[in-house]
Amino acid sequence: MSLPHIPVLRLGRSYESLDKVTIANCRNGEAVAQVSTVNAGILRKDLQKVGAARTALKKFTVAQLLEITSKAADLFLTATLPLGDKGHTQSPDDFVKTLSSTSGLPHVMVRRNMTRVHAAMSNMKTMLNGLTRGLDLTILDRGFGEQSGTKVSFYSTTQALGLVMPSNSPAVNSLWLPSIALKTPVILKPGREEPWTPYRLMQAFIAAGCPAEAFGFYPTDHEGAGEILRTCGRALIFGDKATTAQYANNPAINVHGPGYSKVLIGEDEIERWPEFIDLIAESISANGGRSCLCASAVVVPKYAAEIADALAKKIGPYTPTAPDDEKAVLSGFANAKMADYIDGAIDADLKTPGATEATAKYRNGPRKVVLDGGIYLRPTIVQCESFAHPLANREFLFPYASVVQCPQAEMLDKIGYSLVTTAITKDEAWIAQLLECRHIDRLNVGPISTMKISWDQPHEGNMFEFLYKRRSFERA
Amino acid sequence: MAIKYPPNPQVAQTELDAHVREIIQWHFSPETGSPFWLDWAKKNFDPRAEVKCFADLMQKFPHFQDEWLRDLQPEVWVPAAFKGQPFNIFETGGTTGMPKQRIGWNDYKVDYSEFAEKISDEHFPRNHYWLMMGPTGPRRLRLAIEHLANVRGCACYFLDLDPRFVKKVISNKQYDVARAYMDHVVDQAIMLLKHRKISALFTTPKLLEALAEKVNIFEAGIRGVFCGGTTMTPQYVRFIVEEVLEGKIGFYPTYGNTLMGLAASVPIKPEDNFSVTYYSPQPRAVLRVVKPNQTDTLVSYDEFGRVELTTLTKEFFMPRFLERDEAIRRSARAPYQWDGVGDVRPFGAMEKNIVEGVY
Structure with a gap:
């Protein structure tokens, strides 16, 4: 049978471009599908008509759209859905295998991501309740109403x-899912190696x-991505520090860069450190270490060497396995150059005095390995003497973390931005300081994995507040 | 003026060979030739004795060096037969450093008079008004377009556009400045379209796109557009035809520059899948597609290679100039009986980012 072709979806119209890119299996180089790509001009043309797309969604109530989202969740997880415009279909198993082949994620992690996306959609009502702080959602249908005795509109x-998506993790698509129930069309540029999840979700x-x-x-180029960000009134971008820095001060763009998530242990709990090793190891290595939620630094007031060694002993021996191994813990790299770059960057920075790689002795081999054509980086724990070391506050696309010794009193001044911080402490005075800390996005107090998210609490910005604003309203 | 095309490739080749002999005789004879080529012959060989056909020319001449057009004073290019006649100085390039300069008298009129017969009255009504929204200043195009309009009984409106400035600000990543300049240009065009009766437009693809985003150009009266510029992938051509011009306006892509003249495209057929092929105004100019690393060898048909231009007029002789473009070598298609160049794009476009500015 012919190769599947994924067309551009132009707000209800499927479009086959003359420009196509071939997506290949990252392990053996075999072509998996062709994807049509379009220039920024087509986006500009379509965005002029996007009002009609919103009108189409506004015909539904939020309750109806929640029902549709819930139904879509089950279809995403269990149904055979159309794949492209050449008569191909995709079962859930096909999805797992295909996404694994182009992204390097093992099947078990793809399934876990599917479950996560499914849960986000199934819990959409709970999620919206959390995002809107219990707003009667029919108010969004009418545009105005009364809540807790107050007029609201x-x-x-x-x-x-607008969405400029990454390729690193399918579950990241959960972030845009509330948009549909909130009656807002999505204009999405998929990641180069990951058109699968957003396309399947849309189907x-x-x-x-x-x-x-x-x-x-809209699979598109750099200019097209810029057009999405510039023209859609609200947009999300995912990227590295340099990419996201350009949009950091633009309130219409919600920036998702590196998470720099961390685990902190307080002076009051540090003597119990061996009890937390499993939790910290899981925070570092879950989802192949690819999520922005994954911990990339462990900050402790003492025992840094011992903790680094214990973490290294636990995750250092992790080795790549076949993609369909149910116990797979490492993800391959779709882009070999990325693996080379990361491996080289860590080795180069280890030459700066003040850091020791704790994993080296447990790994018994190089960091970068090839298995059946797949390229992997094995877990790496680096003990850094201070935050001044270049490896102390870095995030890479595999299980990597630094262990940094730092007095508790200095921690909050030194950790920098953290998407998630798990602070293992019972010290109320320090907890009060943590609650005041403006560069922590999500705060877990106590031994909670950095990977844990709650459906009823915002994650990386409140999508409702991003897509809706309250106004004063009177009606005679 | 009806254009006479050779009936088949053999006749075209015979005509080209005869033209080569005539041009070689002209440029290398003391009574008619230019100081540059006469001096070159003294230092190298006398082509009058050795070049009897186009193949000889390709075999015996090295590549024309663009530095010659930058470094030398214009008078060295004046053929003796034109001595005393004031000339035009046209420029190309020049974003950084000295531009290349070509002098001329009537060549541009010949090229564009011929092109005037290749566009339809339906899309370019005679005795009407045109607008040129493209590079002006020292470019040959400015005069050429006006001449083309005049040949068809039309007058042409112009606005200023400095592509060197655009390329410079884009290279400096001053995208806001580039956009503001583009808006400035497009706004002037909108003003003219609003207040004047204009039916034909010459522009670059990027400017056309920008104009169409601000105004419905069909409703503004435009019926025909011809575009010059470099990269137009098949998908981009399709985008222009289907989305920008909405299938209602005639579209005539052209490929040309100050050194060559104007290569017209053949009308796109469905089987072309929007891939545009251009044919040089042979025998006055010949385009070949050569292997980038072995530039004396043509690539096979339907393969990409570097574009090589040979200009053969009595005003200007320029053998085997390697353009900064690459293209697919295409076979002859009626009415043209010689090779064409398809899907032209900047040389090395697949390997690096090229700043094309308003093009």
């Missing part, structure tokens, strides 16, 4: 939500009864 901040939504006009799926 909300208006949409945009005709569409699931359409099969569940959502109007196809609500979805823009």
Whole structure:
């Protein structure tokens, strides 16, 4: 049978471009699919008509869209859905195998990501309740109403939500899912190696009864990505520090860069450190260490060498296994150059005095390994004497973390931005300081994995507050 | 003026060979030739004795060096037969450093008079008004477009556009400045379209796109557009035809520069899949597609290679100039009986980012 072709979805219209990229199996180089790509001009043309897409969604109530989202969740997880415009279909197993082949993620992690996305969609009502702080959602249908005895009115901040997606982890798509229930079309540029998840999600939504006009799926170039960010009234971008820095001060763009998530242990709990090793190891290595939620630094007031050694002893021996191994813990790299770069960067920085790689002695071999054509980086724990070391506050796309010794009193001044901080402490005075800390996005107090998220609490920004604003309202 | 095309490739080759002999005789004879080529012959060989056909020319001449057009004073290029006649100085390049300069008298009129017969009255009504929204200043194009309009009984409106400035600000990553300049240019075009009756437009693809985002150009009266510029991938051509011009306006892509003249495209057929092929105004100019690392050898048909230009007029002789473009070598298609160049793009476009500015 011919290669699947994934078309551009132009707000209800499937479009086959003359420009296509071939997506290949990152392990054996075999072509897996062709993806149509379009220039920024097509995006500009379509974005002029995006108002019609929002009108199509506004015909539904939020309750109806929640119902559709819930149905789409099950279809995403269990159904055979259309794949492209050449008559191909994709079962859940096909999805797992295909995504694994182009992203390097083992099957078990793809399934875990699927489950996570499914849970986000199934819990959408709970999620919206959390994001809106219990707002009666029919108020969004009417535009105004009364909540807790107060008149409220909300208006949409945009005709569409723009998304410039990464390729690193399928579950990242959970972030845009509330948009549909919030009656906001999505204009999405997929990651180069990961068109699969957003495309399948859109097909699931359409099969569940959502109007196809609500979805823009635009594989495009750098200029096209810029157009999405510039033209959609609200947009999310994922990228490295340099990419996201450009948009850091733009309130219309929600930036998702490196998480620099951390585990901190307080002076009051440090003597119990061996009890927390499993939790910390899981925070570092879950999802192949690819999530922005994964811990990339462990900050302790003492025992840094011992903790680094214990973590290294636990995750250092992790080795790559076949993609379909149910116990797989490492993810391959779709881009070999990325693995080379990371491996080289760590080795180069280890030459700066003040850091020791704790994992080296437990790994019995190089960091970068090849298995059946797949390229992997094995877990790496580096003990750093201070935050001044270049490896102390870094994030890489594999299980990597530094262990830094630092007096508790100085920790909050030195850790820098953290998407998630797990602070293992019962010290109320320090907890009060942690609560005041402005560069911690999500705070876990106590031994809680950095990977844990709650459906009823915002993760990386409140999507409702991003897409809606409250106005004063009176009606005679 | 009806254009006479050779009936088949053999006749085209015979005509080209005869033209080569005539041009060689002209440029290398003391009574008619230019100081540059006469001096070159003294230092190298007398082509009048050795070049009897186009193949000889390709075999015996080295590549023309663009430094010659930058470094030398214009008078060295004046053929003796034109001595005393004031000339135009046209420029190309020049974003950084000295631009290349070519002098001329009537060549541009010949090229564009011929092109005037290749565009339809439906898309370019005679005795009407045109607008040129493209590079002006010292470029040959500025005069050429006006001449083309005049040949068809039309007058042409112009606005200023300095592509060197655009390339410079883009190279400096001053994208906001580039966009503001583009808006400035497009706004002037909108003003003219609003207040004047204009049916034809010459522009670059990027400017056309920007104009169409601000105004419905069909409703503004435009019926025909011809575009010059470099990269137009098949998908981009499709985008222009289907989305920008909405299938309602005639589209005539052209490829040319100050050194060559104008290569017209053949009308796109469905089987072309929007891939545009250009044919040089042979025998006055010949385009070849050569292997980048072995530039005396043509690439096979339907393969990409570097574009090599040979200009053969009595005003200007320029053998085997390697353009900064690459293209697919295409076979002859009626009415042209010689090779064409398809899907032209900047040389090395697949390997590096090229700043094309408003093009």
